[in-house]
Amino acid sequence: MERRALALVAGIATLLLLVAYRSASLFPPDKIAVSNGTSLAYTEAGNGPTVVFVHGAWADTRAWAAERDVISAQYRFVAYSMRYHMPNKWQDDGTQYSVATHATDLAGFIKSLNVGSVHVVAHSYGGQVAAQLAVEHPELVKTLVLEEPSIYTVLDSPEGEAAAREFLKSNPQAEEALKNGDSLKATQIRMNAVLGDPDGWNKLPAPVIQMLSDNAKTTGPLMHEPAPPPMDCKKVGTIRTPTLLIEGDRSIAFFHVIDDTLARCRPGTERVVIARSDHMMQVRNPEALNEAILKFLQKHS
DSSP, X not given: OHHHHHHHHHHHHHHHHHHHHTOTTTSSOOEEEEETTEEXXXXXXXXXXXXXXXXXXXXXXXXXXXXXXXXXXXXXXXXXXXXXXXXXXXXXXXXXXXXXXXXXXXXXXXXXTTSSSEEEEEETHHHHHHHHHHHHOGGGEEEEEEESOOOGGGXXXXXXXXXXXXXXXXXXXXXXXXXXXOHHHHHHHHHHHHHTOTTTGGGSOHHHHHHHHXXXXXXXXXXXXXXXXXXXHHHHTTXXXXXXXXXXXXXXHHHHHHHHHHHHHSTTOEXXXXXXXXXXXXXXXXXXXXXXXXXXXXXXX
């Protein structure tokens, strides 16, 4: 009976997620901003202080399907799709895909909103971009929420190096898939590594798989991008804006060690662990995630 109830809850949650991902108010985004020589699609809702959401790898505005209504009830919710991510048009073959480019794009995007500094919530690869923004343009960032940012450049311990090696060990397989022209397979391989589960991709909700598949073409540029700007412990320590790190209790060591290092490098950083969650916390436990985000925003608004 308990299993049946859990299955019913999971089914309802997946249905709600499917509706949210296909919502015309969320995707395709209905607005365009021009930044750094490119057009960035975005969507917004609500009024009040602006909160800009920065998605991670293989994602787009749909990554924030579970956040839109909750956040927009109290704030101005703004979610954009990075350069090369759906539904933005590619202006080249992906050669400009890099943390540096995305950070410059984000700075221009925020400036285009004409609201001064904003709250920034970023996930995974987007966390690298947002952290770079906070270093280069502190005047644009009111607060910084980083959901398991993949800032691997701070790893400076044997434990961190071991976690990185484990995380990257499937890269040769992904590269082979790319060489064969199969960006979708490469994306599946890398996502399984992110989740720490060789069958992780197949266990994701259908709407999430659709979003990741739609953005699979970015895997090549992502894996071959130039080295990111040096974001070491010293550089992290220069971030003065209030910062919150959020992590899943079931995430792989790679992300936990990065968060441990970031917290050490920047004393005063707040930290929250989301129960029953891995790296895809927006999907696994959106209620707890939204509660953590709102509590932090309210504290620093």
